[in-house]
Amino acid sequence: MTMLEVHDVTYQYGAKRALDDVSFALDAGRFCALLGPNGAGKSTLFSLMTRLLVTRHGTITVAGHDIASDPRGALASIGVVFQQQTLDLDMTVLQNLRYFAALQGLSGKAAQKNIDAALDRLDMRERAREKARALNGGHRRRMEIARALIHDPKVLLLDEPTVGLDTASRQAITAHVHDLADTGLLVFWATHLVDEIRETDEVVVLHQGKVRAQGTAASIAGTG
Numbered sequence: 099m100t101m102l103e104v105h106d107v108t109y110q111y112g113a114k115r116a117l118d119d120v121s122f123a124l125d126a127g128r129f130c131a132l133l134g135p136n137g138a139g140k141s142t143l144f145s146l147m148t149r150l151l152v153t154r155h156g157t158i159t160v161a162g163h164d165i166a167s168d169p170r171g172a173l174a175s176i177g178v179v180f181q182q183q184t185l186d187l188d189m190t191v192l193q194n195l196r197y198f199a200a201l202q203g204l205s206g207k208a209a210q211k212n213i214d215a216a217l218d219r220l221d222m223r224e225r226a227r228e229k230a231r232a233l234n235g236g237h238r239r240r241m242e243i244a245r246a247l248i249h250d251p252k253v254l255l256l257d258e259p260t261v262g263l264d265t266a267s268r269q270a271i272t273a274h275v276h277d278l279a280d281t282g283l284l285v286f287w288a289t290h291l292v293d294e295i296r297e298t299d300e301v302v303v304l305h306q307g308k309v310r311a312q313g314t315a316a317s318i319a320g321t322g
């Protein structure tokens with residue numbers, strides 16, 4: 099079942115064409131990578147998928163919701179973890195998650211139920227009362243992934259989620275993300291590191307704003 103469809107998307111910053119006729123489709127329950135060097139257009143694509151940027155050229159459909167005509171439906175179906183860390187380090191994990199739940203219109207018991215479920219999915223429930231500042235980089239990232247799952251999205255976008263993390267933290271995040279895909283989520287992980295596509299089910303290769311290839315990690319090796 100197609101969960102994310104990008105069709106003929108073009109985006110320009112002034113005269114600079116960052117995305118050029120980008121098309122691909124990804125299914126539910128898959129761990130997918132968006133592989134491309136710096137400047138390939140990965141962040142631009144994620145910004146369009148989360149409506150931080152808007153284009154009139156092409157369409158993006160998330161869980162059947164067209165992002166231009168039904169932005170609420172599309173955004174309700176997407177969870178995102180941005181490259182820069184966005185936790186409030188002076189708040190506890192729980193406070194951070196409650197704050198985000200409130201932004202999603204969730205409060206009280208409903209919020210707590212979703213927060214607990216999201217923390218469980220990342221194996222982070224016992225850290226909930228700690229200050230975000232007290233967590234190491236890997237655990238902060240897992241908190242951010244948990245936060246992105248509070249509204250129970252269908253698609254999880256991760257923009258270079260392991261930058262600056264040690265091997266153990268990277269492996270833990272990869273393992274958790276695998277499990278998330280196994281529960282039916284479409285995980286879409288942007289990276290410039292060929293090493294990080296090894297465990298994915300499917301890869302979209304982006305270079306200079308164009309899709310150069312799409313396939314399994316094994317079939318992609320050598321095209322990058």
Ligand code: ADP
Nearest residue numbers: 111114116134135136137138139140141142143
């Ligand atoms: P990636 O995330 O793969 O590194 P980006 O989407 O950030 O790629 O960038 C794609 C292209 O668009 C690059 O050539 C970049 O220099 C350019 N670009 C990105 N943001 C801007 C901007 N705000 N203004 C002008 N050009 C930009």
Ligand code: ADP
Nearest residue numbers: 220221222236237266267269270271273274277
């Ligand atoms: P903690 O600090 O919570 O003990 P670490 O980050 O040190 O966790 O260790 C790895 C984490 O990744 C553990 O929480 C473990 O449950 C989780 N983990 C490791 N492998 C898998 C896997 N295959 N599936 C799900 N979770 C995993």
